[in-house]
Amino acid sequence: GQSLEQPSEVTAVEGAIVQINCTYQTSGFYGLSWYQQHDGGAPTFLSYNALDGLEETGRFSSFLSRSDSYGYLLLQELQMKDSASYFCAVSPGGKLIFGQGTELSVKP
């Protein structure tokens, strides 16, 4: 089976940098995705790492180490609108398997 672990809550101040970690246990490897979800809204795709290393998209970066079964999402120059839940996910055959989510609170 597959399981993913991430912290349940993270708090940071506006303008800061925050890192959300994700460790996973999977029977194979299918890449690691990150999604953002504002309260009650649709999950929005942020990034996908199929290979080891860092992927950068604007203020957001995502890192993957397959040998460590570990990844993280890095958010820079935090803004109030970044307050949301963040999910890591693996996708065997397109079946997204999500972690429990990390609730990020950005304070002024």
Place this chain on the structure above:
Amino acid sequence: ETGVTQSPTHLIKTRGQQVTLRCSSQSGHNTVSWYQQALGQGPQFIFQYYREEENGRGNFPPRFSGLQFPNYSSELNVNALELDDSALYLCASSRGTGEGEQYFGPGTRLTVT
């Protein structure tokens, strides 16, 4: 906005009833996946349809069923509703099997009383 639409937005049903939820996929996408999200949890995979055929199913009982139409829109049907079926139901569309990147609709909030 992803271009994926779902209807209805909210729904209240009684235990034992049946419900049909609908999803229109983004233009150019031939795959629709359905997820159930309970409050405070991550979405749970229900099933996926690729070119009108079921292409994988999660750990949900047979009373959860679905369809995909030639225009790639999709329906989720749930029979014999239970209180625990109360959740946000999300559909996501993608090209191919959507490994890594899927586009989610706004969801249908189902309440079973």
